[in-house]
Amino acid sequence: MALSILKAQIPFIKLLLLFLLGIGDGARILAPFFLPVKSHFMMTDAIIRELVKRGHEVTFITPLSLAKENLGPKYREILLPKYDTWADISAIMKIQSALDMIDMTKLTHMRLAQHIGIKSTDFALAHPEVQELIHAKDKEGKFDLLLVEQFYNEGALMLGYLYEIPVITIATFAYANYFSQVFGFVNPLAYVPNVFMASTDRMSLWERLENVLLSTAEDVVREVSYYPQQDAVIRKHFGLILPQVPTVKQLEQNISVILLNSYLPLTSPRPMTQNMISVGGLHILPTKSLPEHIGSYLDNAEHGAIYFSLGSQVRSADMPPEKLRIFLEVFASLKQRVLWKFEDDQLPNLPENVRAEKWLPQADILAHPNVKVFIAHGGLFGMQEAVYHAVPVLGLPFYFDQGINIKAGQAAGYAIELDYRTISKDLLSSALHELLTNPKYQANMDNASRIFRDRPLGAMDTAMYWINYVMEHRGAPHLVAAGVHLPWYQFYLLDVTAIIMAIILLPLLAFYAVSRKMKSMRGIRALEKEAKYE
Ligand SMILES: *[C@@H]1O[C@H](CO)[C@@H](O)[C@H](O)[C@H]1NC(C)=O
C-alpha cells in the first residue's frame, strides 16, 4: 500500500528533485574574458547581460566590471585588475598614442596582438580567484558551459577542460584566416582577404600574392612561435595539478561553436563550417531617446548633421594642432552641424556649428534622421551601427580591421576613405561635399542596411539559440568538422597529390629513361659501325 502511494508520487518527486537541483532553471555559465580591450566588450557584455536576463547563472571573469548595472543574484563577477595593454604597446612600439599605430606593418600588428594575448592570459590565470577555480576540489557538475573570447586567450580553454564542459568562443572581430585550421575547412585565399589587409573579395594578382604570403606567414608564426608560448603559459598554471597538460591545439579541437561578430554585407560571402555562426550587430539595442541637449541640437540641425568619432581606442584629442585645424576649418565652412566625440575638456576655436562632447550615445545618434554622415575610424562595431542605421561613412582607418571595413564600404558605395596621414582641407572638404550632396551614397547605404537587418532570427536570438543548442546536445560534437582532427598533409590532401603526381610523373620518367637508353644504344651501334668501316 505504502509502496503504491510512493510509486504514484514518483513523477512529482522527480520534479521536486529537478527543482531542488536547479535543472531547467537556467544553466551555469563560466565566462572568462581576459583581454582588456574595451571595444571587444561591446559584444561580450551584451551577451552576458542577455544570458542573465534569460535566467542563466553567469560567472564573468573580466577586467571591465558590470557591477554597477546591478544584474541581480544570477550574476557573479571576478574582477581582474587591469593589465595595462596600452603601456605595453607604447613601450614596445615606442609610440605616443593609438594614432601612431597607423604606421605599423601588418606582421608587427599580428605579433603585437599575440603578445598582449599571451600577457593577458598569463596575468589572468595567476589571479587568486581564478586560481581558486583552477584548484577547486569538486569540479563535477559545477558549470554547464564555458564561454571564452577567440582572441589569443586560448589558455582560458583549460577551464572547459578542467570542468569537463562544452566550449563556445566569441570572435569580437569578424573573421580570421587561421579559422581554417581551427574549424577544419580549407579557406579560399583567392577571395577571402586576410583581416589585416585592406582588400575586398575582388583582389588583384598582387593582392592575392600578398594574401597568400601574409596568411601563410600568420600560420607559420602561430605554429612556431605563438602556440608554444601559449602552451608554456598553460603548463605554468596547470602543470602542477595535471599529470598531462593538453596543448592549445588539442583544446581547440573541442570548441563546439564560434559566434562571429559578422554578417552580410559587412563580411563578404565565404565558406564556413556549420559551427561558425554569424551574429554581427547583436550589441545594437532598440533606439533610446537622446539626452535632452543632444536631441534638441540634432532636431534643430536644419541642414542636417555630421557625427564624428574615432572610437574608444583612437582619441581625437591626441591629434596634433595642424590636423585639428584642418577639421575645424572645414567644419566651420559647412552649413551642417557637427557633433564631435572629443576626449579633452578644451577644444579651442570651436566654430559655432560644432559641438564637442567627451562621451556620446553613438548608436542613438546615428539613429537620428538628421545625421547625414558619420566620420569614423572604421572599427567593426561603429560600422555595424552605421549600416544598421543607414548613415554613409567618411572613413579614416588607423589599424587592424579598420582598413578592411572601410574598403568594404567603399566597394559597396556607401563610404569614402581618406588617409589620415595625408588629409588636407581640400580632400576633407570635397569628400564631405560628395557624401552630403550625391544621393548615391545614401541609396547604397539604404540597401546595405536592408541586407544587414534581414535575417531569419535576430542577431541576439541567434546567439542565444546556439548557446542553448550546445548545452542541449552536450557539446554538439556532430557540428565539428572532421578537418580539425586531420594531420596537415591529409588536410591539404598532400598525400593524394603526391600519388597523382607519381601516377603522372612515373610513366614520363620511365619513358625518358628508356629513350635515353635507346639513344645511347643507337650511339654505341653507330660508333661500332663507324669503327668497322675505318
Ligand atoms: C575533448 O572532449 C572529449 C569528449 O568530451 C574529452 O574526452 C577530451 O578530454 C577533451 N579534450 C580536450 C583537450 O579538451
Ligand SMILES: *[C@@H]1O[C@H](CO)[C@@H](O)[C@H](O)[C@H]1NC(C)=O
Ligand atoms: C537598391 O536595391 C533595389 C532593390 O533591390 C535596387 O532596385 C536598387 O538599384 C538598389 N540601389 C542601389 C543604389 O544599389
